[in-house]
Amino acid sequence: MIRLEQVSKTFPGAARPAVDRLDLEVPAGKTCVLIGPSGCGKTTTMRIVNRLIEPDAGRIVVGGEDVTRADPVQLRRRIGYVIQQVGLFPHMTIAQNVATVPQLLGWPAERIKPRVAEMLTLVGLEPAQFLDRHPRHLSGGQRQRVGVARALAADPPVMLMDEPFGAVDPIVRANLQAEFGAILRQLAKTVIFVTHDIDEAIRMGDLVAIMKDGRLVQCAPPEQLLSAPANAFVADFVGADRALKRLALASAGDIAAPGEAPAGAPTVAAATSLRDVLSILLAAGADAAWVAGSGVVTMAAIRTRAALKV
Amino acid sequence: MLRDMIAWAAAHGHDLEQAAGRHLSLSLTALGAAILLALPLALALVRRPSLAGSAIGAVNVLRTIPSLALLVAMLPLLGTGFVPAAVALTLYGLPAILLNTYTALREVDPDIVEAGLGQGMTERQLMRRIKLPLALPVIFAGIRTAAVQIVSAATLAAFIGGGGLGELITAGMGTLDMPQLVLGGLAVAALAVATEIGFALAERGVRRTVGSAA
Ligand SMILES: Nc1ncnc2c1ncn2[C@@H]1O[C@H](COP(=O)(O)OP(=O)(O)OP(=O)(O)O)[C@@H](O)[C@H]1O
Ligand SMILES: [Mg+2]
Numbered sequence: 001m002i003r004l005e006q007v008s009k010t011f012p013g014a015a016r017p018a019v020d021r022l023d024l025e026v027p028a029g030k031t032c033v034l035i036g037p038s039g040c041g042k043t044t045t046m047r048i049v050n051r052l053i054e055p056d057a058g059r060i061v062v063g064g065e066d067v068t069r070a071d072p073v074q075l076r077r078r079i080g081y082v083i084q085q086v087g088l089f090p091h092m093t094i095a096q097n098v099a100t101v102p103q104l105l106g107w108p109a110e111r112i113k114p115r116v117a118e119m120l121t122l123v124g125l126e127p128a129q130f131l132d133r134h135p136r137h138l139s140g141g142q143r144q145r146v147g148v149a150r151a152l153a154a155d156p157p158v159m160l161m162d163e164p165f166g167a168v169d170p171i172v173r174a175n176l177q178a179e180f181g182a183i184l185r186q187l188a189k190t191v192i193f194v195t196h197d198i199d200e201a202i203r204m205g206d207l208v209a210i211m212k213d214g215r216l217v218q219c220a221p222p223e224q225l226l227s228a229p230a231n232a233f234v235a236d237f238v239g240a241d242r243a244l245k246r247l248a249l250a251s252a253g254d255i256a257a258p259g260e261a262p263a264g265a266p267t268v269a270a271a272t273s274l275r276d277v278l279s280i281l282l283a284a285g286a287d288a289a290w291v292a293g294s295g296v297v298t299m300a301a302i303r304t305r306a307a308l309k310v
Numbered sequence: 311m312l313r314d315m316i317a318w319a320a321a322h323g324h325d326l327e328q329a330a331g332r333h334l335s336l337s338l339t340a341l342g343a344a345i346l347l348a349l350p351l352a353l354a355l356v357r358r359p360s361l362a363g364s365a366i367g368a369v370n371v372l373r374t375i376p377s378l379a380l381l382v383a384m385l386p387l388l389g390t391g392f393v394p395a396a397v398a399l400t401l402y403g404l405p406a407i408l409l410n411t412y413t414a415l416r417e418v419d420p421d422i423v424e425a426g427l428g429q430g431m432t433e434r435q436l437m438r439r440i441k442l443p444l445a446l447p448v449i450f451a452g453i454r455t456a457a458v459q460i461v462s463a464a465t466l467a468a469f470i471g472g473g474g475l476g477e478l479i480t481a482g483m484g485t486l487d488m489p490q491l492v493l494g495g496l497a498v499a500a501l502a503v504a505t506e507i508g509f510a511l512a513e514r515g516v517r518r519t520v521g522s523a524a
Contacts, residue, residue: 052427077430087425091443100429150429 007058020214033205080151088135247274256291333474340399352411373405377463395472403456410452414445454509
């Protein structure tokens with residue numbers, strides 16, 4: 001669990017606070033995505049959690065313990081940190097990079113070695129092939145994977161990830177999102193994840209927190225954010241296509257009902273997202289589609305789903 | 311001429327050897343002392359930015375003083391001989407090492423520093439494991455510059471009785487002994503070039519093992 005209570009930070013000489021009376025709670029095992037315009041205070045918020053920045057006011061609680069006055073070095077070894085620019089150590093091999101925190105914690109070598117291999121495998125890198133390479137011999141996507149492996153190596157209960165997929169192309173990005181979403185859930189990590197990309201936020205977040213000028217505007221599950229944006233800023237931020245985004249969160253199987261579709265209606269798989277079903281119906285000029293094995297989805301049902309308040 | 315020089319070298323082989331040996335020990339002493347002074351000083355300045363500005367300013371002034379002036383300035387303080395010459399040469403070589411070390415440590419990529427601190431390294435661990443290794447090639451380049459400067463300037467140590475190959479030159483000048491004079495000059499030049507090449511090769515080795523920040 002991570003909780004921020006009324007946390008504020010004004011940098012010396014700045015006209016307004018970078019973070020302004022921020023309250024945020026991330027339940028244990030959940031991922032909270034921080035999103036907002038550039039300069040709204042996302043990175044500053046993260047760096048306050050691991051005390052790379054000292055807040056002017058407020059309290060930070062990690063795993064039930066008030067860490068506002070804890071020893072920052074010990075605290076950081078318990079918090080996995082993936083920085084915006086990856087920041088691998090260029091003079092060290094991949095193995096040495098991933099071993100950083102276990103080594104700082106004084107693990108014996110015979111425990112570190114298998115752990116490093118395990119982490120590389122977890123993030124989809126063949127250990128034998130990568131252990132002894134240097135970061136400059138890796139692609140951008142591979143470096144991001146190593147950055148995540150390094151942050152996970154000592155099995156910290158809490159992870160801070162600052163735009164971990166910022167530097168890769170959309171296809172690699174989608175793969176990383178799917179893979180790491182699954183990994184983080186499987187390992188039950190409590191995560192604060194920063195992004196610029198609302199689609200990424202909706203895909204990765206159990207909660208999405210929208211920030212503006214250092215303040216929290218709305219923090220809610222993705223479904224709710226899309227169906228009930230708190231104000232015009234949030235509505236604008238999530239986009240004019242927020243109804244479509246909500247449909248993308250559900251699949252045909254979720255709302256399929258017994259019934260009949262007219263002759264010539266298209267057939268879709270149960271796993272097809274409702275957004276794709278809508279597109280298929282529009283293209284076919286049909287009002288309903290067969291869902292393989294579980295009935296039909298009608299245009300009316302899709303419309304209801306898109307407008308549903310959560 | 312060439313024959314005269316060979317003849318001189320054959321007759322005075324012992325003198326030549328001794329002068330070269332003295333030149334080398336003087337240079338090595340000064341270089342060693344300059345490294346031992348510059349590295350901790352640079353580390354201290356990186357940790358105390360408030361002092362760094364004026365200290366770097368002072369070092370820059372030191373850098374503009376000609377080597378001969380530094381050597382002669384030792385006369386009233388330390389007299390003549392090996393020690394004052396070594397002290398002057400140490401001061402002469404110091405700025406290159408100090409400035410390179412200071413700059414290289416300051417300019418380590420802030421993202422990499424952030425990553426190190428963020429993983430829970432102490433300032434000490436960050437310095438030993440990250441900053442120093444990454445700064446090493448530039449520090450080494452500073453040492454190379456200082457080494458070449460010192461080997462060349464050590465020629466002038468003869469003026470304050472510090473010995474070295476400069477002695478052949480001054481003595482040759484006094485007696486207008488051309489072969490001795492030229493041989494002394496050539497020996498100094500050869501030593502400086504050998505220093506440069508030797509350090510350049512070593513530096514390439516350092517760069518290869520440390521790897522460049524990509
Ligand atoms: N160390 C610092 N010193 C002074 N000002 C800072 C510092 N770090 C951040 N700021 C300022 O605080 C504000 C918030 O910065 P922050 O890095 O948290 O934004 P961000 O939301 O992460 O932006 P981005 O999406 O571009 O990464 C900005 O106005 C920035 O200029
Ligand atoms: Mg940022």
